[in-house]
Each structure stands twice: as C-alpha cells, then as structure tokens.
Amino acid sequence: MNAPAIPMTFKCRAHDAVHDAQLRRNFRGAMDFLMAKRAAQFPDGDELERLRSFGNAVRARALSKLPELLERLETNLTRNGVKVHWAETVDEANAIVHDIVRAHEARQVIKGKSMVSEEMEMNHYLEGHGVDCLESDMGEFIVQLGNEKPSHIIMPAIHLNAGQVASLFHDKLEVDYTEDVDRLIQIGRETLRRKFYEADIGVSGVNFAVAETGSLLLVENEGNGRMSTTVPPVHIAVTGIEKVVENLRDVVPLLSLLTRSATGQPITTYVNVISGPRKAEELDGPQEVHLVLLDNGRSQAFADSELRQTLNCIRCGACMNHCPVYTRIGGHAYGTVYPGPIGKIITPHMLGLEATKDLPSASSLCGACGEVCPVKIPIPAILRRLREENVRAPDDEPRHMRGQGSKYSRAEGLAWKGWRLLNTSPRLYRLFNLAATRLSALTPPKLGPWTEHHSAPKAAPRSLHELAREHLGED
C-alpha cells in the first residue's frame, strides 16, 4: 500500500476498513485466537488480579524515581561497556544512529523488532542516507516486503492471511507460490539468514532496561532478536525513557505478565539479557553496544500524575486484542505507529493533539482495555481526560498537552453551558420539557452525523416526569 496522495483522516480510513470484509475476517479471527490464548494462561482470576497490582506497583515505583533510575542505568551500562545516548526527538535519535552507522561505514542494518524504531521511521531515514535497513522479525519482514506498516505491535502482519503472504513472497522473492506456512517461514529463514550473516549493524528494541545491573532484556520467539544483537559487529538498542525498571527481580512479575498477556505463552522461546559488548576473551557478540534513550513526548505524559500512568505500558498488545474498535477497523486505520487503545493515549504525546484529535473519541469506552491491562493503566479514564484536553480552550492554564483545545469550539462550549444551566435549574428544565414535548413536531429531521446512521430523536407527547406526577396523583 503506497501512501495516499491526499492525507486521509482517521474517519475515512476507519470507514474503508469497516467495509473491507477480508480485513474484518482476518482481524476477527486473530483477536479471538489471541484472547483465548491469554485467557488460558490466567486460569486463576485471583492470581491474575494480584499479579496485575504487583505489575502496576513495580512500574509506578520505577516512574516515581525515573530520573534517578535513568542515571543509574547509564552509570551501570557505561561501566559494562555500553555507550548510552539521549534523544529528545526522533530526529535526534535518527542522527545518533546515523552517526554510528557512518563511523562504521555500514551499508546494511538488520533490525530485530522495535516499535521505537518505527516511531523514528528509522528504515526510511537510513534508506534516505543510502543504508539498507532490513526487518528480521517474520511479521515485520512481511510488512516491509509489502511496503506496508505494522498493524499490530506484537504481530505486525496480523492483517494478512497465509494466501496474501504467499502471493507477496511469490511476487517479491520469486519463489513458487505456496500457502504452506512452514514452507513460507523456511523461505523467510533462508533469506534472512544470509542477511544476518552480512549485516554491519544490528538494531533492536528493549523490553526492560534494568538499572541495578545495567542490562537490556529482550523477549522473542524467533531468534531474530538474538541474531540481531549477537552477529553484527555493532548493536544499537533503541528504547523509550520509560522502559527502565529498578532491580533485576522487578522483571520477574513483568515478564510473566508480558508473555502471558501478549501471546498467551508462559514464557517466550528466548529471554535475552544483554549486559555489555564482547569481552577480550570472548569469541562472538558485538564489539560495540549502544543504547539510545528516546523521549519523544514521553516527558509530557510524565508531567501529569494521571497521564503518567500511560508510561506504565509494557507493550503487550492485550488492549488492542480486546478492543471492539480495533477488531473492527484493524491497526492501519489509526494511521499511527501504536494502534488501538494504548495508541490512542500515547500518540497524542508524541504527535500532539492537533494531529491525533480523533483518537480519544474513537472508543466506545466499554472498558475492556482497562480490565485486561497487565499493569492496570486506566485507559478509559485517560481517554476521557484526553477528550477534555481536546475541548479545553486552547489558552486555558495550566497546559498539559501540546495541541490542547484542538476540538475546541465556542459554540459547543456555550451549548454545554446552556445544558448545564438547564439541568441544574428545575424551573428551566420543566419549561424545556414542556416545549420539547408539545413542539416535538418541530424537531429537525437532520441532526448532523447522528442522523447519518440513526433516525432523528423525537420527544414523546408527554414527559416521564409528567406521567409520574399524574400516576402519583400530584399536579
């Protein structure tokens, strides 16, 4: 899919997605599968609730001393021989990566899965500088081959079925058409093994950065994460500043919550703990390890104690798997790196509310995301909060968000003030009721977007209050 010539709004994309029967089937099947897998991993509801509270406490504790932990992390990583870089923006982060690439005259970069590198659009950036940047996670590889973006943070190619992948491989890799998934994976394996072998630099994300030991912990099933962080002579890890935890033991509950919530596994095939580059006597591993710590709007969320909880996220994807909106429109409709409920509450900090103003309202507030979140982020409450920030007057102080008031309208503000007056003054309310019931014939037949899919509301001839009074014999 190439970038559309005219930027489509969220509503256009969602409209198209909802009418794409194949996409709907692919997502429905995938979400049902992931929800069932997760549920099977948490047979004991009490254990789950206690563990979620524990996960929340571990994350909240880390955030409550974040500056100190980041400094401790840097000190310990530096002691271990890892070079730490800091970036406020994605441009700064890309420039840091590019400097490392240039210093090594690297031509080929192989990437393990990293959502932060998606935030940075690192592939695009490096390609613009003549550097090949190849995805090695099977899902990411498929998505890159199709010139698409990931549609899910854990399963990037979830919007495609085996037949679609078969066609893609047949067209792009010039292999015989096969829908046999084992064969397709072997084709991917053979193609990418050569690339691991050749790559000058490996890039990865980080699941948990441990301040206590100066370690980067990565979870994965495929082995591409281990390949990317072990085979090339240079490893660059990129991560958000919120990913740090205080102690190694803090990883224990988070790891259990992460793998069980994400893919319904007791553990992933590999848990990879990296604490430095190759030592003099060692025979493999990168000679250099770098960590890029990226802010990109996270410090804005951090500044407000309610919004800060957004940064508890351990990127399991359970919120999207359980979201009725995500299931129906898929990941691409959001138009953002992080789709689904977590995307709706983190992206406004990255891009500002102007560019993301439709996201907080793209929710039925059913609460499923908040109920399954393994670290208890109150996503529905934060969505409501962002809706407020969207409609606060742009110059209202204190200001919490870039793009505050992006949906602000004086007329709407006045209408709600009138509504409040009406509902807090009994006399006015009665008068309004009388007018609405007796003059119901005058109700306009079209009421904006509402009447696109619903009939216009019409008041009953007599209000419930009137009927109740009559019933009780009052006047």
Add this chain to the structure above:
Amino acid sequence: MSAKERILAKLGRSLAGTTPIADDYDQALVTTPWTYAPEQRIPRLRELLEAVHGETHLTTTDGWPARVVDALSARGIDELLISPDTPHGQQFAAHIAAIGKSVRLKSYDRPVEAWKDELFFGTPASLTGTLGGISATGSLILWPTTAEPRLMSLVPPLHIALLKASEVYDNLYSVLQAQSWAEGLPTNALLVSGPSKTADIQQTLAYGAHGPKELIVLILEDA
C-alpha cells in the same frame, strides 16, 4: 544543555515535591503459585518443553553421549559442534573415539569472524551445557562463555543441551536468588524455552524461524 540534561530536568520538575514509592516487593506472589514438589519439577519441565516441540530424554551421566550419537544418526547428521574445554565436551570426544563412530567434531575455538561462513552454512548441530532449568516455564538457563559462545546455541539448526536434574529450579525468582544474578551478569544471559518459532503468518505456529529448528534436552538424572 545536552539532551540528557534537558530530559532529566523536565522529569525532575515533574516530580518536584513527590516522594519515591517504597519497594514492597512481594516475593510470595512470584514464587508461591510456581512452587513444586521435588518429584514434580522434572515432569513439569518436560511437559512444558514438549508442548513447544522441545524433545526431552531422561538419561545419566554415563549414558548421555550414546543418546547424542543416536539423535545425530537418526537425523543423518555426521558432525557436531562441541567445546573441547568443557568436561562434557571432553567426555563426548572420548566416547566417539571409543566407539569408533564417524562423528566429525568441530570446536568453536576461534572468533566467529574467522569461521562465520562455516558456522552459518556448514554446522548442522551443536552440544552445550546449561546452568540449570526452570520448572514453572519449561526453560533452560544458559550463560554463554568463551568455551561455549553465544552463537553456539543459536545458529546450528539442531541444539542439544545437557541439563543436570539437581539444577532444575522452581521458578525464575528462585534462580535469580540461588545464582545471585543481580551481583554479576555475564555479557549475555539467556532463558531458552524450546526451538525457535513464530506465529506471524495467520497465527499458525511454525518451528525453526531464525534459531534452532530442533532442541533436544538430555536430562541427567544422576547429576
């Protein structure tokens, strides 16, 4: 100001007047549900490993080399990457010499750069030790060393791992404590729970993604 100073200043300002949350780590929550009777530890570990296509065998300190030979010949493999600097590597080399079987032994005795091509495209199987196992999740613990480097358990399509029964722990928390991980980690520490896999195409599980296609765990019951 550097990016680091600006980020830390912003975060610091946001925390002004707050106190850090105390560490009330509840270890019972991550141990009690994951504690097993000694006789259950190995059955559980095997069950979980086999559920993800790991192959497990109960054997002994003297019997395992024959199991390795069987596994290789069943697959038509005639060479194996071992470390001559470990007791198990030496034991296997002696076993091969004694039975006169033609298994070619290779050792990872030089930096990867010196033989990357052969490692990647001409090494079908490897044998490594482990630092133990974890019953709760069906995992092996590996701390790669100079004798058994990181890629030894990753690149060859078949990985055979030795696990001493006495080193099977209940859960990850007990491993971190018993092996004092926080006091000093190696360059790379790993938990390995099966052969490499992916469900990235239509949620269909396929084994042999980028790492080993097969994992055989030989459990030494008398060790």
